Amino acid sequence: MTSNQKKTPATGAETQSPEEEFIPRLDVTVAGIHFQNPVLTASGTFGYGQEFAHLIDLNQLGGIVVKGISAEPMPGNPSPRIYETESGMLNAIGLQNVGARKFLEEKLPFLRALRTRCLVNVFGYSTEDYVRCIEILNEGEGIDAYELNISCPNTRCGGMVYGNDPRLTEEVVSASKRVARRPLLVKLSPNVTDITLLARAAENGGADGLTLVNTFVGMAIDVETRAPRVSNVTAGLSGPAIKPVAVRMVYQTYRAVQIPIIGIGGIAKAEDALEYVIAGARAVQVGTANFYDPGASLRIVEGIRDYCRRHRVHFADLIGALRLPDHPAAPATEYAST
């Protein structure tokens, strides 16, 4: 990777002069929130931040999105909840969380003290649940934005219904927007035929921005026992395996809506993040990579900085800077078959 080359003293000496003098700006504003850099950690993969405090400098992150919070605490699914697949993992955690009030009391004070932005991921089983959760969270100080999870595939009567239906999406977004005292991002499910329909519905409902995407519903079977590998039978696929599909969805959505997009799915290094940005994302989130490589997010920040320096651009200039071929084989929303 380029970051390695740049760090060797030999290369550094050779590229003295103009290149070294360009200092790229990495800060970016998304949905009215100013981030010192565009790299956030994804909901459900970074706990409440504190868990990583010994391992990385949390103040260097652009933002932290905390684990999905509901109005009431939730227990979650029985074991086994996770399973490793080729270049990815399945999870059916079941949205285990401490509940909104306990979050405010026990987890928020730590996050508030950081320079890093704090976004709270919110979910519920009815529009009233979402509204109630946001009303409780409104009382907390130091939350920069809400991220509405209408896409979690793990709970039977939960987010799935909202995330698949443009009408319900618009309903829950506008109800949440009415009470939310902070910018409202909506995190979309990729388990739909045309994600731009849901993106537009969220935009119509008043969303200030979109997060794309949540996990893909998947399944794995132990052929010896013929039993599903996770107790919930189906589970959400995340990790490098999903990246090309998620990048495509960001690319399509960028052309369909006016509101900003945060890209997420399988980001493990700077190059992955840049793909999303060039496809149209204003910021990115790092998820599964935190599990096996806690230092990944901060290395991505440095890798983006190196890239910007090398290309002599500020980060914001890269957003949607895709160079399409002169005659694209197919319009943006169609699928090119082989």
Place this chain on the structure above:
Amino acid sequence: MVTDEIVIVTENRPLTGGHFLLSLHAPRQARSTRPGQFAMVRLLGDSSALLRRPMSIYDVRPLHGAAERATRSSADGMTGIKPGAASGNGDRSELIQLLYKVVGRGTQLMSELRPGDEVGLLAPLGHGFFEEEYLEQAKQAGEIWHVAGGIGIAALLLPAKSLAKAGIRQRLFFGGRTKEDLVGVEDFEPFMGEIMLASEDGSRGYRGYVTRPLEKALDSGYGKKLLLMACGPWAMLQATVELAKLHGQPCLVSMENRMGCGLGVCLGCSIRVKGEGHGSYERVCTEGPVFWADHVIWEKESIPKV
């Protein structure tokens, strides 16, 4: 304190039955390890497994040992590892040793590691065996009985060492499928008053499950106050916990579950424990891996089918 480091393999010694003893040069992590803690091993390279693999920290030791001799004589002349300064309390530990069995892709890749190779090591993790309350219990007990099934033995050496140092009498019940599974027995010998081995095929020790000799020993009861410490497959743990309960002896278990992060954030490793209402969940990586047996819900549905 937990750190994430790239560490160097000094030895990866094959043992019987697809078991290996991996020695890693990780001074900082070795010195902060407490008995019963574990590590998350990250295999580096393109073909590797995505997630880290959880492994008990079997032993920590100074560089000047068998492992180092083997390393020095190795063909590629592994060098560059110099003993570091001992920490303030005089702890000279530099190596972390992991005792593991090849069961799938990740452990297969581990078995291919050579001296000089690098791995990512996140350690030490979990609260371990000897939070104050355990040591208190251990001192009150007349004797500690360790019960190990297969590779579960790996969680028990450091506790055995520190209990021996505290002058507590110990006994080991150790079972496997065959004699090839009974690895590391020699390492335990200096610390145990008695060792009872069992193999399902009768190739070494008692023929059958290790819980049978355990049951007999409990039955012949000295009316002694014991503390049981068990690690192994779920069925063995469950049987051990039943026996302990029957005889009114306290029992600690070191649990396993699939792990995504080892850091308490993915919630993939949660098991059911007693709590309000229908019971609650605790994370093996954070609240565990060691639990009081009567805190865990031992129902079929809560079995982690790893």
